[in-house]
Amino acid sequence: MSNGATIIREGLEQILRSEGIRITQQRVAILSALAESEDHPNVEELHERARKLNPNVSLATVYRTVAVLEEQKAIIRNEFEGASARYELASKEHHDHLIDVESGDVIEFYSEEIEAIQERIAKEMGYDIVSHRLELYVRKRKN
Structure with missing residues (x-):
């Protein structure tokens, strides 16, 4: 993981901690997958990427983690026409x-x-x- 991705992951971890959510190894894998994303993954793609880092990551944990991060405005939910919701980090420059x-x-x-x-x-x-x-x-x- 690049230094920039590590910093992003740590920031996402802090957001979850501030919401009282325990940082498990499964959540670290989810946050790492998000931090390393250069595209706009949907929940299933994020789950697949996180499972490559930790095979114990459940789809339910991905959904819960994404929901909290979206609620805290750390990630942006994009609902492009005809596709499932896709996510990106909110810290990106406008595009x-x-x-x-x-x-x-x-x-x-x-x-x-x-x-x-x-x-x-x-x-x-x-x-x-x-x-x-x-x-x-x-x-x-x-x-």
Whole structure:
């Protein structure tokens, strides 16, 4: 595990401790899998990854752990159209998503141009953006 992932895992452990949740070896595996994720795993994928680190991790423990982390706003639940909920760390910088409708892959991207257009539109209509998310559902081009 990289130093950055270790720091993230330790931060997630602290959040669970503050909620009175015991840090078991199974939870360490779940948090490690989350901290190392560079994609947006669903609960089943997270369970599979955690079981590679500790075969005793139960699906129920993954669900409970994810629920607490989501409630504490440490992770973000993404419900992309037509797919099960996927999770990512809340500590990431703002970004938007491309969702491949054929593979289910979720690609993060950031565009200053899109951000500026959204700000301009909100301002022209007399609003300040409080929060937003942009999801583009895409299909690979056939050449």
